[in-house]
Amino acid sequence: MNKLRFIFLLTLCITLIYGCGHEVDSVLRIKKALPQQVISLGAIEAEQMLPVQVGGEDYLLLASERRGLILINPFGEIIAAQEGRVERLAVQALSNKNLLVASYDEGQAQLNLHEIRPTEGERKLDFRLLGGQKMRTPQSALCFSHQEERTHLFTIGEEGIGYEYLLLPAQQQWRLQEMRPLYFGEQVNACAVNSKTQHLLVSQPPIGILSLNASAEKDEQRELVLSGQWIGEDFGNLWIDTQSESLWLTADDQVRRYSLSSLKEEPDWHLHIDESHTVNSPVLLNGQLFALDDGRDQLLIFDQVESDSLPHDPSVTATESDSSIVSIFARNQTEPVQSLGDAADDPAIWVNKSRPQNSLILATDKKSGLNVYDLSGKLLEHIPVGRVNNVDIRSIDHPLYSAVAAASNRSIPGVNLFAITLEGRIEHLGLRSIDLQDPYGLCLQKTDNRIFAWVSDKEAALHQFAIELGEIPSEFSLKAQAEVAVNSQVEGCVVDDERQTLFFAEEDLGIWSLDLVKQRSGESQPRLVAEVDGKTLVDDVEGLALYLTEDSGYLIASSQGNDSYALFTRDGNNFVGHFRVTVNMRLGIDGSSETDGLAVTSLNLGPEYPMGLLVVQDGRNRLPNAKQNFKLIDWYTVSEALGLSVFVKN
Structure with missing residues (x-):
């Protein structure tokens, strides 16, 4: 019985292979089309x-x-x-x-x-x-x-x-x-x-x-x-x-x-x-x-051709579906940093109070040192002090200097301090080592005419240091003051000196707020005010800055995951809007993307920046392709694009 069944199946297979008439042959052969x-x-x-x-x-x-x-x-x-x-x-x-x-x-x-x-x-x-x-x-x-x-x-x-x-x-x-x-x-x-x-x-x-x-x-x-x-x-x-x-x-x-x-x-x-x-x-x-x-x-x-509808995947949407993100243009851009790769990182703005149009931008090349630019973006000076990551500035009362700038240094774990003269000359005061494995983010705080630096260890906590200048500024010291525990990486931070509030960005989670007055007495813990939600904030959350007026202002964050910038109310509690910096075809300046650090001032810096200046790091410098740099944005364009109600009071 098994032998007969085998012979039957073999015969059937041979018949199918060699054909048993036109109908079977037409089924087995691939039908090829001729043009009509x-x-x-x-x-x-x-x-x-x-x-x-x-x-x-x-x-x-x-x-x-x-x-x-x-x-x-x-x-x-x-x-x-x-x-x-x-x-x-x-x-x-x-x-x-x-x-x-x-x-x-x-x-x-x-x-x-x-x-x-x-x-x-x-x-x-x-x-x-x-x-x-x-x-x-x-x-x-x-x-x-x-x-x-x-x-x-x-x-x-x-x-x-x-x-x-x-x-x-x-x-x-x-x-x-x-x-x-x-x-x-x-x-x-x-x-x-x-x-x-x-x-x-x-x-x-x-x-x-x-x-x-x-x-x-x-x-x-x-x-x-x-x-x-x-x-x-x-x-x-x-x-x-x-x-x-x-x-x-x-x-x-x-x-x-x-x-x-x-x-x-x-x-x-x-x-x-x-x-x-x-x-x-x-x-x-x-x-x-x-x-x-x-x-x-x-x-x-x-x-x-068949007109049947093609399968549609509802999860596939247009990349520009986030239409609430408005587009603005940069007015200027800095010369590229000298280092290749991911090198430009964080800017800060020094305001020349006697001649605002002569204000300066200090910005880090995190592979080699600190760059100094004018408001046209021209590189005025490169100070080769090592792998400085973040920089911030605070004004001081001093007969020779108008402000100090501090930068976190990862070559020799520590903080570099710079003095800025009344005319805008930068003097390097030196570096002080600190007991952190990898100093990363940094922002300054001014309280009762004292200057403090908040420094994050890349994989650990935020640490507060008091900066003591002394009679000879180059003999300054750093003294550890406090520590704030965090669960993951923090880089961006900013302090609202007037309200004594620290904001810091936990890159994958969101923006935290800390009441520094209560923190000093042990009565306050950080509070999450703006969470990464994939819409208003997309991880990584990097740079933070405050645009301040006499009685109000905005907290700004670089939402690196979707190449945008998110605005919140000054306390960080309410989302206001977001924008992107796109190609300025008239001036031949590309947009900004993958932004790390940013800085802003609300002060009038002359005819190009009457409502203040926003500076953002550009992770992909195009038009043409070049080393990274920083984009300069007139705050008026931000205000107009988002319909903001807060304006500078002269």
Whole structure:
């Protein structure tokens, strides 16, 4: 019985393998598609194709090595052309509903910008050259990104080095301002930007499809989202359909469609193409699949594509869904610090009371020393005192000096003290060691004309030291006074001298408040006033500063996790609003991100800063990519953006 059963099963298997008629054969074989229509393009030799719309009409824009840029209608008829030898292109809609086209012209070795616009009473379309830039190497991928009303362009060369450019429109000649480099290996052949999540997708055979943040002010977060092992050996031709939120590409003999909300091993839809055609640049137009036949100068039109809705992941939302965070611009920026990597850290502002416009910014290069800048951001002096991390300033009553600045030093665990003369000259008074393993955060406190320093040990408590200047300031001393236990890392802190309140930021938990009067008598413990909630505050919480007026003010915190700044009432109890510092296109100053320390004053510092100055550390200095620095912001812009009611009283 078992033998008979084996023979039956073996016979069935042989029948299935070799076929038992047309019906079975048609089920087992992969059905390959032939185009419904083939249109000859007439020796164009198109390399890439994108669907576009101008004046409510649908067209296809081609990159041609023979003819340049060619605009055709869905029937293959040429509507407009721009001569050249174009290999790659990208398209972005303009605010006037015309089209912006970026293309790489191999003959010119140049990246060109064109506008497609109606002419002759809206009856015709043509290309208008907006600007161009010579490129060092041939370009293998171009794609646009629209960020906060700005147009950015990504270019990736054949050698695997890419750049992000900010496009600066102008009446005569548009400019491309380099923001940052991006590094890939060779073989990149296409890119596209998911406008909803602001992720740059890059096709790089045989590795796969890579994803990274399109915003230069965010961590790159490079990730392999589609492995080449899943896709095949020959893949590319990325195109994103924004209506269905889907990614289209070619892979070997297939056209594949993936949902952008859930990129996974198997596509949501695919089509095997008959071997008589080699498809390139698949796109949807009016529900039909259009593609180029690579090497045969043909436009292929396939049957109506399935219109079933793609799976939607409700957890995937636009990156700018936090629309309550308003954007402001910096007015100035400092020269970069001299050290590479994560080096700039914490600023403080010295106000020149006789000549406010000559005030100074003291800021730490935590790998080498203290920098001194003027209000234009020019570096006036670098004081090489070691790995100073945080700095703060307090005024003093002294015949020679207007203030002292203290900085926590991690080279030799201790505190450096600096004296600031009435004219603004900085004198280093020396360093005093302290019994802490790793002095980290620091802020000063003034009580009854005495100066105290609060210093955090990186993995331990906050410690208070009295700073005693004596008759000879360089012979100052530090005397331990008090200690406040904390559960995790603290760096940012600030003291409201008038109200005798210490605020400190436990980076992953939130902002604490401590009544210093009651603390001295042992009657007070820290109170959590602003908790990390992922919305108003996103960990890490770093710098803290106080914008103070005669009877009110604001507590400001750098919310490092989402590159924003949160404002609270002066006591820290109530959230007021938050903002980001974004690109100032007019002045060519990039935004700020991943901010560590910040400082603010409400005093009038002259015509540029009549309501005071906010200084923030910039963890990613772009436009172009450079060492870290500090951004200078007119407080008036903050007040206007958030609709604040507290103004300076002269």
